Amino acid sequence: MEHLKKLQSVAGLILIIAMAILLSPEDRRDGTIIFLTQENITDIFRQVSEIGILALAMTIVILVAGIDLCVGSMLALAASTVALLITTWDPGMAPPVHIGIAVLGSILFCGFWGAVNGLVIAKFHMQPFIVTLAAMIGLRGLARWLTDNRNIDIGFGQDHSGIFADLFSQKIVVIGLFVLLAIFFHILLKRTVFGRYATALGGNTQAARVAGLPIARIQVAVYTLSGLMAGLAGVIHCAQNHQGSPNDGVAYELEAIAAVVIGGTSLMGGKGSIVGTVVGTLIMGVLTNLFRLRGVDTNVEMMAKAVIIIAAVRLQQGRKTF
Template sequence: MNPTQDQTAPAAAPGPGPDSAPGPGPRRRPRIAGGRLDLRHLSLIGVLVALVVVGALTKPDQFLDVDNLRLILTQASVIGVVTVGVTFVIIGGGIDLSVGAIVALASVWATTVATQEFGLGGMLLCTLLVGLGCGLVNGLLVAYGPMVPFIATLAMLASARGLALQISDGKTQVVSVDAVLDLGVEDSYVLGVPPIVLVFLAVGVVGWLVLNRTTFGRRTVAVGGNPEASRLAGIAVKRQRLLLYLLSGLCCGIAAFLLIVLTGSGQNTNGNLYELDAIAAAIIGGTLLSGGRGTILGSVLGVLVFTTITNLFALNNLQTDVQQIAKGAIIVAAVLVQKGRVTS
C-alpha cells in the first residue's frame, strides 16, 4: 500500500480467511495514489503553511524563533501521542472519551512520594500500567460487556478523574527525581530536538506501520467498517476491540510520562479536554467517526494544525473563547467535507 493511502474497510464480508480478499458486493470508491487521500493530506499541509505565513507576518520575531517552534512541537507531542491511540479506536468503530482523565490519573499516580522512590523506571512503569489498566477496563466493558463505547468511556472519565483527585488531594505533586527532570532540559536534546518530540515521532511511525503494514491494522479497519462481515470472515471482533482500547490506554500512559517530564509535576487537572482535542485532530485528519477509515499521518497533521493555531492566538493576545470558536469551526468544516466525500 502506498504510504500516503489510508485504510478503508470492505463493505462486504471477505472470503474464508481474515486476510483474504473481500467478496463481491458494494464498495466505497477505491483510494489511489494521488487521489482524494493525497489531496486531504496536502490540504492540511497547506493549512500549516498558511498558519506559518500568518505567524511570520504578524509576529515574525516571536513566531519564527527557534524556541517558539520547538515549543509548538513539544506541546503537540503530548496530545499527539494520545491522538494516535484515539485514531485506532475510532477507525475500529469505537470512541474513547476517557483519555484525558487517564492521563491525569497516570500522572498523579506516578508522582506520588511512594512511586518516585523507584526512580525514573518506576515512574515510567507506573504510567504505562495505569494506562493499560484503564484501557483494559474500557475494552472489557465495550467488547464483552457489551456496553456502548460512549457510556463506558464516559464512566471511566468520571472515575479516573475522581481517583486522581483523591490520590492527589487536589494538590500539585512536584517531581524530585533528577533523572526525570533532566529529560526536559536543553542538555538532553538530540540535535536540538527535545526527547519528548522524538518519542512522539517514534509513536507516530510505529502507529503508521501497525495500521498500514500489519494484520492488526487490517483487522482494525475491517472491524470498524463492517463488524458482522469481519466476524463471518473469522476475525475475533471482541478481542480486536479489547486490544484497541488497550492500545489507547498505553498511549495515554506514554503521554502522561511526557507530561510529567514537560511540567515536572503531576496533578488531577492534567489532560483536561484532551479527549476533545484528540478526536478533533483525528477528524480533520480524515478519520471517519463511523469507523473503517483513517490515517495516522492525517491525525498527526491535525494535531500540528491545532497546536499552531493555539500558539498563534497566544502570541497575538487573542482570547481563549476566540480560539475555541475557531477550533469548532474547523471541526464542523472537516465533518461536512467528510460527509460529502462519503456520500459522493
C-alpha cells in the same frame, strides 16, 4: 477518491502553514519571520505532542468504530501516579531504576484500565461511549483519591524527581517520542495483520464476525493501546508541568478526537489513517501558534477551532451526502 481526501487534509495543513508564514509577526529586532524560526517550529511540535500521542491511539479506537472518552482522566491518573511513585515512594534504588519503575508502572497502570474498558466492551457488548464515559468519571475519582486531591509537586533539585522532570520535559525526548510513536502506529495500521483486522472490524462488524475475526481480542488490544498511550502522555505531562495534578487533562479526549476527525478518520469506523491524524494535530497546533503569535484573544482561538473542525469534516464528506 481516497487519495483526493488524503490530499485535502494535507492541502489544508499547507494552506494554514502558508497563512502562518504570511501573517506571522516579524522579529522586532532583525525582521525575521518568527513563525519560521527553529525555536518556534519545535515549540509547536512540543506543544502538540501530548494531544498527538493520545490522538494516535484514538485513531485506531475510532477506526474500530469505538471511542475513548477517558484518556483525559487517564492522563491525570498517570501524571498523579508517576509523581507519587517518584516523590513519596522511596525504594532506595538508583535513580534510573526508581524512575524507570515509576514511569513504566504508571503507563502499565493505565494500560490495565484500558484493558478493562476493552473487556467490558467486548464481553458485555456495551457501547464504548458508555463504558469509557464511566471510566472517565471513575478514573478521575481514582486519581483524586490517590493524591488526596492534591497536586504532587516535582522538585527542581538533583533528586530523583528533578532528574525525572529534566529528562522527560526535554524537547528532543517529547518530540522524539511523538514522532517514533507516529511511525510505529502507521506501520501497525498499514503493515500488520492487526491493522488490517482493525480496519475490517470498523468497516463492517457483521462481516468481520462472519469471517471469524477475533473481535474481542482486537477490542481489548485497541483500548489497551489507548490506555498505554494516555499513560505515556500523562508521564510527559507530569514532567513538563513539574507536577502531577489529578485535575489536569480535562477535555483532552475531545481535543484528541478533534485532531483525529480533522485528519479524515470517520467516526463511523473503517476509514482513517495515522498520517491524517498527524496532519490534523499539526493543523490545530499551527493555528494555535499563529493566534498566539498575533496576540489574539484565547476565546477567539476557540471559536476559530470550532470552524476548522466543522469545515474539515464537511470537506471529508465529499459531495455524496444527503
